[in-house]
Amino acid sequence: MTNPLLDDWTTPYEMPPFDRIEDDDFAPALDAALEEARANVAAMAGNTEAPSFANTIEALERADETLGRVLSVFYNLAGADSNPEREALSRDFSPKLSAYSSEVSMNAELFARIEAVWNTRETLDLSEEQMRLLTLTRRSFVRRGAELEGFARDRLAEVTRRLSSLGVEFGQNLLADERAWFMELAEGDLEGLPDFLVEAARAAGKEKGVDGPAITLSRSLIVPFLQFSPRRDLREQAHAAWTARGANGGETDNRDIATEILALREERAGLLGYDSFAEFKLEPEMAKTPEAVRDLLMKVWEPARAAAEADQIRLTAMMHKDGVNGDLEPWDWRYYSEKRREEEHDLDEAELKPYLQLDRMIEAAMACAHRLFGLEFRRVEVPLYHPDVRAWEVTRDGRHMAVYLGDYFARGSKRSGAWCSAIRSQQKLAGDIRPVVVNVCNFARPAEGRPALLSYDDARTLFHEFGHALHQMLSDVTYESLSGTSVARDFVELPSQLYEHWLEVPEVLSEFATHAQTGEPMPRDLLDRLLAANTYDTGFQTVEYVGSALVDLEFHAGEAPEDPMEEQARILEDIGMPKAVGMRHATPHFAHIFTGDGYSSGYYSYMWSEVMDADAFAAFEEAGGPFDPEIARKLEAHILSAGGVKEAEEAYTDFRGRMPGVEALLKGRGLIDA
Incomplete structure (x- = not known):
C-alpha cells in the first residue's frame, strides 16, 4: 500500500488528502522523508563540481521538500486537532528532527561549499533576492554551530536535541491541564450571566459530557465569565485554575522544564560565543x-x-x-x-455581542482584503482535517492566489490561543507554487442552530490572524525560505496588528456588524460608543x-x-x-x-x-x-x-x-x- 503523505496529491488545489491520511502514516512517511533529505544533502556535500549558487544554495532549498510537506501536515494536526497518538508522535519526532538539523548544519563539507559561494558572491551577479538567501543561509549555519569543533560541536547538538524535546513536553503538559479542568455550574450560578455566555457554557458542558453548563479554560469562555459573574467565589476558583496551568504538580507540571530550558539556552548561547541567550536571539x-x-x-x-x-x-x-x-x-x-x-x-458586552457574528466578521475581513488588494474569496469543498474547518479559494483577476482555511472553535484537542500557519508556502523555485494558509482560533462554540457570537477582542483576534494570512497569500518571491511570514520576529506582527485597524473603521462595522436576530446594522449610537471606548x-x-x-x-x-x-x-x-x-x-x-x-x-x-x-x-x-x-x-x-x-x-x-x-x-x- 502507498502512503498518502508521500504520494502525489491529486486533490483539488493539491490539498493534503486528509480523508486518506491516518495517524499510522506519519512515522513511516517521516522516516522516508528523512532518508531522502539525508541523501540529497550527502549528494550536495560530495558534489565534485565547483560550488555555485545553483548547486549549493538552491539545491539546499529543495533538499528536504518531502520532509517539509510531511511535517506541515503533521504539525498542523498536532496543534489544532491533537490526540494521544499524535502527541506520542510529536515526542518521537522531536529528537529525530533535531538530529537531522544538527547533521546538516554541522556538515563540514556542505558548509565549506556555502563558504566558497559566500566568498565569491561579488562575482556571481546575484539578484537582490539571491544575495539575501545566501546571506541568511550562511548566517543560519553559523548560528547553528557550523564553525564549532570537537566537544563544543557535539555538546551543541545534544543541547539542541534536548531543547526540542522539552519544548514538546511543555506544550503537551499545558494542553493536558487545559483539557482536564472544567467547572460545572448549577442553574443558580448562572444568575447575572448574559445569554450568550450561558449558551456557550451549555455547549461547553455538552462537549465535556456533563448534563449542565460548564466553564472551561478556553479564553473565549473564561474571560467573559470573569467579566460577568457576580459570584466572587466562582470567579476566584476559575481564575486560580486559569493561572495554575502548568503548575499543578504531578506529571504535567512545567516548572522544572522551564528551569532546564533556560539553563540549556544559556549554555547554547555560550557555546556559540555570546554573553547571553538574549544577545544571541536578538x-x-x-x-x-x-x-x-x-x-x-x-x-x-x-x-x-x-x-x-x-x-x-x-x-x-x-x-x-x-x-x-x-x-x-x-x-x-x-x-x-x-x-x-x-x-x-454606556457599553455593555451583552448588548454589543449580538452584532459581532463570527460569519459576518469573516465576511468583513475578506471584504476589506478585496477593497485593499483585489482578492476574491469563494467557499470550496476540499478534504479537511476536522468538521469545524472551512475552506475558501482565493483569487485575484481570475488568478489562483491561495487556499484559505479557517478553524475557529475551541475544542479539547486544540491548543489554546490563535495562530496562522501554512500547510504549503508560496515559492517559484519548484514552479508557481501558491500557498495553503490556515487561521486557527479558539472562539466559544455556540449552541446547535445558533450563530457564533464574538466579543470585540475576539473580532480583533480574527482580523489579526487574517493579517498574517494575507502576508502568506500575497507573497511573491522565488525562495520558500524568504516567503510570506519568513521575516524578523519583531517585524512579523506588523501585517497582523496593522490589519486590526480595519475592524475599527466605522464603515466596516456599519456594513458587517449586524444583529444576529434582527439583521439590523449596529445603531450609530452604539457604534460611536464602541469606538469611543477603544482605549x-x-x-x-x-x-x-x-x-x-x-x-x-x-x-x-x-x-x-x-x-x-x-x-x-x-x-x-x-x-x-x-x-x-x-x-x-x-x-x-x-x-x-x-x-x-x-x-x-x-x-x-x-x-x-x-x-x-x-x-x-x-x-x-x-x-x-x-x-x-x-x-x-x-x-x-x-x-x-x-x-x-x-x-x-x-x-x-x-x-x-x-x-x-x-x-x-x-x-x-x-x-x-x-
Whole structure:
C-alpha cells in the first residue's frame, strides 16, 4: 500500500488528502522523508563540481521538500486537532528532527561549499533576492554551530536535541491541564450571566459530557465569565485554575522544564560565543540588542503602570461600594472593569455581542482584503482535517492566489490561543507554487442552530490572524525560505496588528456588524460608543503584556535562574507590577517562550511591531482614507508580497519613508494625549 503523505496529491488545489491520511502514516512517511533529505544533502556535500549558487544554495532549498510537506501536515494536526497518538508522535519526532538539523548544519563539507559561494558572491551577479538567501543561509549555519569543533560541536547538538524535546513536553503538559479542568455550574450560578455566555457554557458542558453548563479554560469562555459573574467565589476558583496551568504538580507540571530550558539556552548561547541567550536571539532581529528591547518596554511601562494604578483605585472603590472589603484581586478586575465600562461609555458586552457574528466578521475581513488588494474569496469543498474547518479559494483577476482555511472553535484537542500557519508556502523555485494558509482560533462554540457570537477582542483576534494570512497569500518571491511570514520576529506582527485597524473603521462595522436576530446594522449610537471606548482599560492590558515581555527578556539576558518562579516574582516586584493585574502569561504556561525558540527573548515583538502598525495605518489616514489604493499598493509591494527579501527596517522605510517613534504607540493606546 502507498502512503498518502508521500504520494502525489491529486486533490483539488493539491490539498493534503486528509480523508486518506491516518495517524499510522506519519512515522513511516517521516522516516522516508528523512532518508531522502539525508541523501540529497550527502549528494550536495560530495558534489565534485565547483560550488555555485545553483548547486549549493538552491539545491539546499529543495533538499528536504518531502520532509517539509510531511511535517506541515503533521504539525498542523498536532496543534489544532491533537490526540494521544499524535502527541506520542510529536515526542518521537522531536529528537529525530533535531538530529537531522544538527547533521546538516554541522556538515563540514556542505558548509565549506556555502563558504566558497559566500566568498565569491561579488562575482556571481546575484539578484537582490539571491544575495539575501545566501546571506541568511550562511548566517543560519553559523548560528547553528557550523564553525564549532570537537566537544563544543557535539555538546551543541545534544543541547539542541534536548531543547526540542522539552519544548514538546511543555506544550503537551499545558494542553493536558487545559483539557482536564472544567467547572460545572448549577442553574443558580448562572444568575447575572448574559445569554450568550450561558449558551456557550451549555455547549461547553455538552462537549465535556456533563448534563449542565460548564466553564472551561478556553479564553473565549473564561474571560467573559470573569467579566460577568457576580459570584466572587466562582470567579476566584476559575481564575486560580486559569493561572495554575502548568503548575499543578504531578506529571504535567512545567516548572522544572522551564528551569532546564533556560539553563540549556544559556549554555547554547555560550557555546556559540555570546554573553547571553538574549544577545544571541536578538542579533538578527530589528531590535538587535537586549538594551534596545528594555528601552522600548520601559518607555511604555511607566505610563501604562500609572494608568493601571489609577484604574485600580477606581475599581477598588466600586468593589467597596458593593460591600466587598479588602484589596481588589486579579479575579475582580474584569468584573468591575466591565461595570465601569458600562457606566462611563454606556457599553455593555451583552448588548454589543449580538452584532459581532463570527460569519459576518469573516465576511468583513475578506471584504476589506478585496477593497485593499483585489482578492476574491469563494467557499470550496476540499478534504479537511476536522468538521469545524472551512475552506475558501482565493483569487485575484481570475488568478489562483491561495487556499484559505479557517478553524475557529475551541475544542479539547486544540491548543489554546490563535495562530496562522501554512500547510504549503508560496515559492517559484519548484514552479508557481501558491500557498495553503490556515487561521486557527479558539472562539466559544455556540449552541446547535445558533450563530457564533464574538466579543470585540475576539473580532480583533480574527482580523489579526487574517493579517498574517494575507502576508502568506500575497507573497511573491522565488525562495520558500524568504516567503510570506519568513521575516524578523519583531517585524512579523506588523501585517497582523496593522490589519486590526480595519475592524475599527466605522464603515466596516456599519456594513458587517449586524444583529444576529434582527439583521439590523449596529445603531450609530452604539457604534460611536464602541469606538469611543477603544482605549478603555489599556492600562491593564498594557501592564499584563509588558510585564510578561520583561520577564521573558530578563530570564534570557543574564545567567539562567535556578528558580524561575522566584526570579519571576523578583522581576515583577522590581518593576512595581500592580497586585490586581499580574502577568498575561506566567512562566508555567508561557507557551510563546517555552514550547520553542520562536518568541523566546522575543515576546516584546508584538509591541515593537505596534510602533510601526500605528504609523503604517496613519499613512492611509493621511492619504485618501483607510482604503486608499496607492498606499495599499505600496503596502503590498514593500511588505506583504516581499517576504524576507530585505532587512525589516529597509522594507518598512521603503513603504513609509522613515521609521516611527514610540509616541504613535502611546497615543494609540491612550497612554499619552493625542
